[in-house]
Amino acid sequence: MKDFKQEKVIDYGNCDEEERLELPFLVEYMMEVSNKQLDNEHAGINDLMERGLGWVVLDYDFTIHRLPRAGERVVFTTKANGYNRIFCYRDFSVEDLAGKKLVEVRSQWVMLDLATRRVVAPDPAWMKELDNPPLDHLPRFKKARPLREWDNSQSYSVRYYDLDTNHHLTNSRYFDWIIDALPREFLNTHEPVSLNITFKKEVKYRQEAQSLVKIDMEKLTTDHEIRNSNDVAALAKIVWRKN
Structure with a gap:
């Protein structure tokens, strides 16, 4: 293709x-x-x-x-x-x-x-x-780890307009929740350099979820977890630079 x-x-x-x-x-x-x-x-x-x-x-x-x-x-x-x-x-x-x-x-x-x-x-x-070739060697993706502790959390309920045609939380909304857990001052003075995210489990209509974040100001990294009850729905890591 x-x-x-x-x-x-x-x-x-x-x-x-x-x-x-x-x-x-x-x-x-x-x-x-x-x-x-x-x-x-x-x-x-x-x-x-x-x-x-x-x-x-x-x-x-x-x-x-x-x-x-x-x-x-x-x-x-x-x-x-x-x-x-x-x-x-x-x-x-x-x-x-x-x-x-x-x-x-x-x-x-x-x-x-x-x-x-x-x-x-x-x-x-x-x-x-589709002219999509078979692969012998698969691309490797970075994998974030679940959080043992965090600096901040935000809670959300999945609304109708959060759903996609697969009838679960649309993947762009995860990015919204991840960023929303960070302080406004940090976001206005830093830009992302790299971001890796892994989606682990569906989040469905009216389910409750939490966005957790651990901030390392020395390394300028943030580690994120979207948690749905006791299940990990998504894991992410962002590397930042100052504006």
Whole structure:
């Protein structure tokens, strides 16, 4: 599958106090671009739903050189990057109009049977139609660890508009909750350099969840956990730099 590109102007309403694109909207822009590519290949959300299937992300690894700014015109690019008997892989990037990389993202996905909620193996014939090659060596993803202690926590209840077409908490909302657990002053004086997140368990409608964070000001790292009752729903680690 070839690279798919889409030019976007960053909406002011999707940016923070410092006019930087918010991480949840960065993810939503990424999903918009990948869905458009998949729609063109008859493998988008609606095509999968007709088969009773859905895409579910397991991991993201972000390298952030600079977050796009309000009003900036940038190019989002995505490409399917192979599969094995369980996982599918997809890369994303954001560039300015001069071609300078602003953000690079690797991701790992599975197909889910929406009725049984079980993982479905990719169909090799279908993957060949999509020009998505089989992989002998799988990409490695950084894995954050569960927190034993934390500096702050925030509680949330999953609302209707927090749900996606797979009927669980949409993955961009995790980024919202992760950032919301950090102090405002810290967020206004620091920018993320890298972020890795692993999604462990679905969070569903009206369930209660907590966003926990441990802050290391010496290393400029924050470790995050989204906890649903006694279950770990997601784990993340962010490396920061001062503005």
